[in-house]
Amino acid sequence: MYSIASxxxxxxxxxxxxxxxxxxxxxxxxxxLKRRRIFLIYHC
Structure with missing residues (x-):
């Protein structure tokens, strides 16, 4: 995934x-955290 050439x-x-x-x-x-915030908002 990462190619590091140095x-x-x-x-x-x-x-x-x-x-x-x-x-x-x-x-x-x-x-x-964003999903949890959205989850909390939807489930209040």
Whole structure:
């Protein structure tokens, strides 16, 4: 899914992977929070 091409070895790739993972996790969490808010609004 992610192709990381960089001249300096593993360190930058590891940082990119950590960044991508954080982005995915925060996006997932905000999506869940939005859905929960909508769920609460619909079920009040």
């Amino acid at each position: 001249s300096d070895s593993g360190h930058k790739a590891k940082d990119n992977l950590k960044y991508a993972t954080n982005r995915v996790l925060t996006g997932f969490a905000s999506c869940i």
